[in-house]
Amino acid sequence: MLINLIFESSFVMRFCGVLVLCLFSTIGLAQKTIVSGKIIDANSGDPVPFANIVFKGTSIGTTTNFEGYYKLETSERVDSLIASYVGYVTKTKVVRPGVTQTINYQLEENVLSLQEVVFIAGENPxxxxxxxxxxxxxxxxxxxxxxxxxxxxxxxxxxxxxxxxxxxxxxxxxxxxxxxxxxxxxxxxxxxxxxxxxxxxxxxxxxxxxxxxxxxxxxxxxxxxxxxxxxxxxxxxxxxxxxxxxxxxxxxxxxxxxxxxxxxxxxxxxxxxxxxxxxxxxxxxxxxxxxxxxxxxxxxxxxxxxxxxxxxxxxxxxxxxxxxxxxxxxxxxxxxxxxxxxxxxxxxxxxxxxxxxxxxxxxxxxxxxxxxxxxxxxxxxxxxxxxxxxxxxxxxxxxxxxxxxxxxxxxxxxxxxxxxxxxxxxxxxxxxxxxxxxxxxTELLKVAINGYKKVGKFDVGPYLSLYANNTVEGHRFQIGTRTNISFSNKWVLGGRIAYGTEDESFKYQGFAEMILDRDRWTVIRAEYTKDIDQVGLSADDLLDNYIFLAATKYGNLIRPYRYHQAKFSMQRELVKGFTQKATFQYRTFDPLYNFGYYTDPERADSPIATEFQTAEVALEARYARDELFVQNDNERISLGTVKWPIVTLRYVRGLKGVMDSDFDYNKVGINITKNLKMGFFGTSNFTITGEHIFETLPYPLLKAHIGNESLFYTSAAFNLMNFSEFASNSYASVKYRHHFEGFILNRIPLMKKLKWRLLATANVLYGQLDQKNRDIIPLQTVDGEPIEPIGSFRKNEPYVEVGYGVENIFKVLRVDFLHRLNYLDRPDVDKFGVKISFQFIL
Incomplete structure (x- = not known):
């Protein structure tokens, strides 16, 4: 009886013990805290990956994944959860213990500067x-x-x-x-x-x-x-x-x-x-x-x-x-x-x-x-x-x-x-x-960016050329239009018409362009133009500088002339980066200033002509190895090259007798342009150009170098050279620009807050105008009016101008200080100049 009682008591105790263990185990499971959620940036709404999440007062933590999600659990008694990450304000939220829950965070950026890292003794590990x-x-x-x-x-x-x-x-x-x-x-x-x-x-x-x-x-x-x-x-x-x-x-x-x-x-x-x-x-x-x-x-x-x-x-x-x-x-x-x-x-x-x-x-x-x-x-x-x-x-x-x-x-x-x-x-x-x-x-913004207003299948513009005022035309009004991709993805048709109130003359242009192949960009274009221009400021040379081109129609026109031009061209990208272009062009020259030339310089009694016609064929090869393009409807836009320079070779053959052309001539030229990334020292850009003309021609057919007598700086010109001051039948030039970014001024305490940036420029032009090309221009016209001669270079003396400046003034203003180093004995030249420009840069 006693043995049975002891056995039963022992069984009861063991049963109770097992029951207690199960009970505590159940309670333990019920008190397990499981938390998951997402951490995002309060400003952008983007996930914050790699952020730290830890239960307060414990070493139990984890980090968020790339999408900002986390999951954390513990059996310990906890009451709060801390989220932290470099550059953000640490945030703590209350946790309900013993339950599964979702806790999300929006972390605010810490606007205080990060403290300096200080290491004591020995190498930084x-x-x-x-x-x-x-x-x-x-x-x-x-x-x-x-x-x-x-x-x-x-x-x-x-x-x-x-x-x-x-x-x-x-x-x-x-x-x-x-x-x-x-x-x-x-x-x-x-x-x-x-x-x-x-x-x-x-x-x-x-x-x-x-x-x-x-x-x-x-x-x-x-x-x-x-x-x-x-x-x-x-x-x-x-x-x-x-x-x-x-x-x-x-x-x-x-x-x-x-x-x-x-x-x-x-x-x-x-x-x-x-x-x-x-x-x-x-x-x-x-x-x-x-x-x-x-x-x-x-x-x-x-x-x-x-x-x-x-x-x-x-x-x-x-x-x-x-x-x-x-x-x-x-x-x-x-x-x-x-x-x-x-x-x-x-x-x-x-x-x-x-x-x-x-x-x-x-x-x-x-x-x-x-x-x-x-x-x-x-x-x-x-x-x-x-x-x-x-x-x-x-x-x-x-x-x-x-x-x-x-x-x-x-x-x-x-x-x-x-x-x-x-x-x-x-x-x-x-x-x-x-x-x-x-x-x-939205429509107004598009016009500001593209220069054209889209009206159905047509674009109207460009707005920069709607009005100008100059000494030849007086008030010049212009309107133009072109078809867009809604009209055709193969054909682009367009034109413009302008009228001057002073010369009471209409000017116009019409063109037709056909896109034959978009993969290897192949385009045929025909156009006819009647307009006015200036010697040394040809619109064809300024197509990439739209603002300066529009500005050439304002103010006092230097050596202006009327012209008719018929042009036919075809270009094709033969292989990636290598584009070939062929052009036939007929052009007339009708000067609006005192000009003349000997039609037969070998004769002492050579007739003097004031007008001429030219017909020429131009072949151009352009190589840009890593240039990237995107197609904008019916246009192809270059995004520039990454590493390699852009090299362009050009040959022009004048065809005397074709369409009553007055001259035979041969021109060869080369252009090399390259951007140089120099890390913290800034960025540089250089352009090397050279051309040689083999025959004797009047200077409007030579290279009349682009000068700039305006207040505004432009990279398309020699900025302290006067308009048409120099002409060459053979020349080589180097234009160099370096932007220091913040390399120097960032290290000057009183200047770095302004975020101004230094820059430097240098333009060197070595040219030659042979005596035969000088002698072809008489001292006066047949009417006895004196002819203003074109300037030429002295032997072995290049034209040189250098400059320095500050950009990013008020984030948009650039000021260049320029020095002309030679040819200072000429009348009406500036050996020092200050020019401004406006630019939107980051």
Missing amino acids: AFEVLRNVVKNKDKNNKRSLSAYQYDTYTKIEIDVDNISEKFRKRKVMQKITSVMDSVDRIAGEDGKPILPVFISETLSEYYYRSSPKLQHEKILKTKITGVGVEDGSVVSQFIGSSFQEYNFYQNWLNIVEKDFVSPIADGWKFYYEYDLSDSAYVGDHYCYRLDFFPKSEQDLAFVGTMWITKDGYALKQIDATVSSAVNLNYIEKIKIQQELEPTSAGPWIPVKNRVLLDIGEVTKDMAGVLAKFYTSNKNVQVNMPQELKFYARPIEVAEDYKIGNDNIFWDKHRHEPLSATEQSVYRMIDTLKNIPVVKTY
Whole structure:
């Protein structure tokens, strides 16, 4: 009996013990705290990747992924959660213990300057990591692959931000305000209201080949919604991944036409301070965390954080920011976030990129602009180069790029689903586009940018040439028109007509252009023109300087003449970068000043003529190895070259007797232009030009060098040379310009706040006017009127002018101080001059 009682008691105790353990285990599970959420920037609404999340009072934490998401759990008793990241204000939120919950953050940017990094005794431990990063660059840089390709998805959003109450009360904004108030704040509950005006999505295939360096992107599908965006064919060429390429393994990154030094550049120690702040797993890779800061806050450099793999010293992740302290105009912030993965061959390729460009208010009463870019790359393949002809067009848009672009297609094919915020962006833009006042201002902006007003199938303009006033024509009124792509994608027809109230004469032009091939750009053009011009200021020589060309129709015209011109030309890009052009031109010369020439200089009694006709054939070969173009409707626009110079060779043959032409002649010429990027020392540009004319001709058929007697500076002219002061039958010239950016003035305490920038210029012209070309011009006309001679160079003495100046004064004004170094004995020349110009630069 006693034994049974003891056994039963023991069983009960064990049963109770098991019951208690189960109960406590259940209670423990019930008290497990699970928190997930997303961290975004309160200003832009963009995710904040790599941010730190930790339960307060514990060591339990994690970091957000590239999309800003996190998940954290604990069985410990916790009551709050802390979110922090470099450059942002740390934020704490209350946690409900023992439950699963969602906690999102909108982090505010920390406007205080980052504190200096101070190391005591010994070498900075980050330096050893940086040395290994540079040592392993060739092994990790994607450009060391013979080729790579991937499928890419690109998303771009442009918003108006920093919308003040004063700006909202403007008349133009009042009807838009109701739209803003009817939609949730895009940036989130704690964020600032923004007004989206453009969003696009693109699917494309990107290919790169290293030898020779070539790239090709085929835009497969685009979805574009924006205020003022209609056709979208031009925009489609800019919204792929080609313009979102940021390679930190390069020493310099070109952003908004400025060169920023990479934090892993070969000369990293000269530009940055570093802090080895942590080490942890990032995905499957154990990484060192390095924070970096520019040594001078105004230099074109970044501040941020990067993660370097311990195995191989490759860049795994980077978050780099350019702050408003940098010597840039209008730019408040540039942020680049990048995540990389290794390829099968070893080098790493970015699989996700996010770029934020924050453009500040031009004035206090205006709003700012946010431009946000996101790129995702998948299906990476390496070391499979395509044939060279495959890369003939760097950017190609598929013919069906707009077909089948419904929501079902994009829900299936975009790499990342749209957030609720982005879905509301589409709805808001669709609403904005239908507001009448928005349509009106959009049209005005287009006219300001393009110079033409689109009216159905025609463009009317250009507005710069609508009116002029000069000593020959008096008041000059002009109107022009041309067809656009709505009329035809093969034919461009156009013309203009002008009338002068003083000479009571009509001037006009008509042209027809046919696009034969868009892949290898092939164009045929025929035109006929009747107008006035000035010797040495030919419109054909100033086509790339529209403002200066329009200005030549104002004021006192120097050596003016009337002309008729018939011109036929054909050009074709034979292979990538190499364009051939052939032109036939007939032109008359009817001077409106005292001019004459001997028709037979060999005779002592040679007749004197005042007019002449020419017929000529010109052959031109242009080579620009890495030049990038985009097609704007029926035009092709050059975006310049990256590394190589542009070389143009030209041969002209005059045909005497053809269409009553008066002269036989041969001209050969060359032009070389190149931009030089010199890092922190700034950027340079030089142009070398040379020409030789073999026959004896009157000076209007020679090279009458462009002078500038106006107050305004222009790179198209020799700025202290008078109009038509020199002519040459053989010459060579060098024009050099260097922009120091903020290299010097950034280091002067009282000057760096102004953000002024120094520049230097030098123009050298070595010319020759043979005696035969001088003798062909008589001292007086047949009527006895004296003829003003054309100036010539002294033997072995080039014309030289040098200058220095300051640009970025009030962000738009440039002042050049110029010195003419020789030919000072001539009448009415200035050995020193001050000229101004206005420019919009970043």
